[in-house]
Amino acid sequence: MTCTPHPATFRLLDAYVGWDEPAGGEPGVDGIVGFDDPAGLRLAHQGADPEGPIRDQLLPWFPDPRLAPGCGPCGWYLLVPGERRLLRRDGCGGAFTPVWPPDRDPGPLREPVSVAARGHRLAMVESDRVLVWRREGEQLAGVIRAERPRWAALGPGDDILVACQGGTDLRRYDSTGGFRGVLRTGAPGEVIGLRTGPERTVWLLTDDGGRLGIHRGGHGRPFRPATVDELAAALPPSALTSADEDGFCLGEKGPEGPETRCFTWQGLPRDPAPPATDTYLTSGSYLTTLIDSGISRCRWHRVRVDAEVPAGTAAAVEIVVSEDGRYEESDWQASAAGATDFLVDQPPGRFLRLRLRLSGDGGSTPVVRRIRLDFPRVTSADLLPPAFREDPAADDFTERFLSLFDATLDQLDRVIERYPSLLDPAGVPDQALPWLAGLLGLSFEAGWDARTRRALLAAAPELYRRRGTPWALREAVRIVFGVTPVVDELATDRRWAWLGAAQRGDGPAQGLGAVRLFGRSASRFRVGGTAMGSAPLRAFGTPDSDPFTAHAHRFRLLLPAGSADEAALRRLVERQAPAHTVGSVRTGGAGFVVGSRSTVGVDTAFVPLPAPVLGGAHPVRLNRDGVLRPGPRGLRRGVGVGVVSAVGIQTQVS
Incomplete structure (x- = not known):
């Protein structure tokens, strides 16, 4: 512009x-790295791996070997190698206490190396064995014999992984010490951290000559290098924020907000250490x-x-x-x-x-x-008359002075150029979606997530173009609730003024317009045409208008049971239905629905009710379902699968 x-x-x-x-x-x-990183250039890390992660960054996922997260957000186990004791902290703000009271103390540990925990199971790694405990240390489950074990991780079920010194291969055991095989990772260096995640995923932290590496894999899945972002997305971080020679710190929620609590390696409280300045x-x-x-x-x-x-x-x-x-x-x-x-x-x-x-x-x-x-x-100085540019010094000042205003106008131009992106539902922030919906006349339910709102905004032009049609109603329900409904137009349920040839299938049907050949003569009273004793008397309307008043301009929305919030679905149908129509919502119930919650096979039979027999050992009580003799149309056959009925997802036997 x-x-x-x-x-x-x-x-x-x-x-x-x-x-x-x-x-x-x-x-x-x-001393600068990040030339291939979209995040940008930055100062290099100290050490052998200037671009890789540092140990302090990975502490929330791979803590010091003397620490292991336990049950709850504030539960921790602390191994004190010098004193050969194991301490536990159960609640936020609490202190570390011995796992075993004096009357049940199993005795001093034998050269403890590391500790691991998962749920109510506990594993302690010593110089030549791994002790596995259940019920948070109350019951010794087994002893695993291994050569120079250093790390252990408790997997789902009864699986235990052990990493030994000097390699990256993992040994699998059960809680009783039974050997299950070797899991070869192929990662270079030595394991300095071991974790298990969802879906039996195994995470390794390795040290290869000072270069730290993260690897992920599992049983039946090859191990591959991973990033810190992948690790953070797969495993929630712990409360551990720092660890040094004097102790460690935990970030917790206090009564007045987040706070940091620090402890020594003996489990005693200490003041927070100053932040490290050598990263x-x-x-x-x-x-x-x-x-x-x-x-x-x-x-x-x-x-x-x-x-x-x-x-x-x-x-x-x-x-x-x-x-x-x-x-x-x-x-x-x-x-x-x-x-x-x-x-x-x-x-x-x-x-x-x-x-x-x-x-x-x-x-x-x-x-x-x-x-x-x-x-x-x-600059805009190029648009000035030549007289303003005769003096080189004045010309230089004029250019630099006007460039200040040109920069401001350039920023305005960029904003105007990017204005169409504000109307792109895929690019605006989540907070701007209600504003964008207001421009299009849409209203959102409080429970709809950002993905649903973006899909509705993207489909709004086509929904408006075809609003009032069954397609638009089905599409709106599909976007919001993720299920495609069946729109049942009630006007098609009754064949008013049609000859019977269409029902026999032996020729095209013939319509007679508004002429009534048959219909509700058995259920509506007509003078001279209805038996007085077989039809109720109704004092409203005329039978001739039944084809227009009973089913016209009415529809029904059919969905499987539990597929949508019925109240929210009704509100959506009211907004999307044409003004001259009346819609209703029906979801599947707990009955016998063929094709949805039942299986029709060779041993399934659809038969009529048995003929009642009066007297005998089990006499029949006459009720509304009792049939004493066949009707004028002959014996009722019931539902015959494959004969005169189709069994599918819309067939309901109740």
Whole structure:
């Protein structure tokens, strides 16, 4: 929308387009990682694995071997190797107490190594065996003999996995110590953490020469590397927040909100330790290769940095422009401290080079997601008369001054360009869905999730276009409740004024319009045409209008039992049905529904009621279902499967 004499372009530096790292052996990266990570560039971790996870990040899932989460959000087991004791903490805010009271103490443990728990089962790993306990340590279930065991994990059922020192293969046992086989993982390094998850999934934390790796697999499934995000999605994290040589800390819910409680390795309370400051490197730099604009004597315009800079960190950008790629160290232009958007104040040139410097306090790092380079310089000063641009110094000031307003207008242009995305139900946030529904005249039930609301918004144009039709009603119910109903139009249930040839199937039916040939003469009173003793007297209406008043403009919605909330379904039907119709909702009950909750086979018979026999050992009481003799149409046959009836999902025997 902004008027400019020439179209401007830009060059992005990010993980999708590329960061233009120097080629060959030219040094350009020092202490910065994340060039292939969409999250952005950041300072490297200290240690042998600068880009991988660190041990502190994985503590909530792989705690210290002396700790094991127990029952409840605050239940923990603490192994005290020096004192050879096992402690337990049951509730939030409580202290660690011995698992075994003095009268039931099994004696000092024998060189304990680690502890594991799952539900009410407990496993303690010693130097040459694994003790398995039930009922939270009250009953010893078995002893597993193994060579140099280090880690144990309790799986579902009676399965126990044991990892030994120096490898990544797992041995499977039952609680009594019975050997079930070896689970070969193929992961490099040594196991330093072992967990089991849903669907018998096994998670490993390995250490391969200082590089930590996460692997997932299971019995019958090969192990493969996994990420921290996959681990967090599969297993809920524990309350463990930190662990060091002096003790550990747990994040819990207190009476006034979240709070941190810290303990020593003997289970005694202690003050929280200061946060670690040696997680990341404290400085790093990155130098791009020569970025070619493709324009001789190009006037580079603007540099914009999309970054997240926490307190105690900094991100600085320097640029240099040249026509032939040669420059001096004094030619670099540095951005102001904390600036993420600045103009290029360099002579015209075809090539630009950028240098990024990151710094931090060791405990956190800045993250640079994207850098945008705008060129060539196009401002509203180009629209001014030449008299305003005669003085080079004044011209430079005018361009820089007007670029401030151009930047604001450019942001407005971007907002206007992105306006159609606000009407995309798949792209707006969940909080904006009711607002978008208000524009379309839709109303949401409180219980509908975001997925259902997005599907309704996406289908709204077609639902409005075909509103009032059976298709639109079925589609709305399918989107909201996930089941396709049957729309039964009652007007089709009665064949008013049709000749009998259509029922015999020997020819096309012949309609007679509004002429009444047969119908309710047996149930409605007609003078001279109805037996007085066989029909009730009704004092309203005329029988001639029955074809229009009894079933016309009425429909019924049929759904399986338990498939939808009937009250919410009725409200939806009222909103979607045509105004001149009356709809009703019927869901399946607990009766015998063929094809839904029953099986029809060779041993299933549909037969009429037995003929009543008066007298005898078991006399029959006459009731409404008693038949003394056949009617005028002959003996009743009942339901004959495959003869004159079709048994399916809509056939109900009650």
